[in-house]
Amino acid sequence: MLPLSEIFAALGDPVRFSIVERLLAEGEVAAGDLVSGSGITAPAISRHLSVLRDAGLVQSRAEAQRRLYSVRPDSLQTIARWTMDHREFWESSVARLDALMALEEKK
Template identity: 55%
Template sequence: MSNLSSTFAALGDATRFAIVEKLLQEGELPAGELRTVGQISAPAISRHLKVLRKAGVVEQRIDAQRRLYSVRPEAVQAIGSWSMSYREFWQKSLDRLEMALNQEMRKK
């Protein structure tokens, strides 16, 4: 599986996506804090974090008995790079769509 596809797979679960969003918004957090993303058990969160880590989406730092997680910037950037590498395609298509919509507006 391509590296990027595993990244997508990791983010393709609603709970994991919520975890990543929370880490992006609040920065590094201990595993326990991440339970608030839903009504879910600690072991479940722990396993999701393992999946995210294996996919290179988050990294772990140890602080006493706590495990602090944060998003790996490379992962988010890689996703952006992929989208941008097809920018010409989607930009063009969306421009055409917008023009068509403006045409419609002028008719009324």
């Protein structure tokens, strides 16, 4: 499968993360619609989209001149699988106790 750290790197940029969240909320969104309201220019968005595509996070579909982007479900599943692989760790009471102790020490 796709390398997990590349997926994380793609989501690590706040602009790209918000793009993915918008795609998740709206389904398919054209590149131009992602530009509107993003605060940055079309070329910048286009490059972000290519990073997301290279990481396997999004796919695009052509409709006339527009390119409609959407999230690739299997990429999210890859992340979910990784977290679930360690579920017993972050879900255990011992783990939660460690978390509380860390909060009390604070830094």
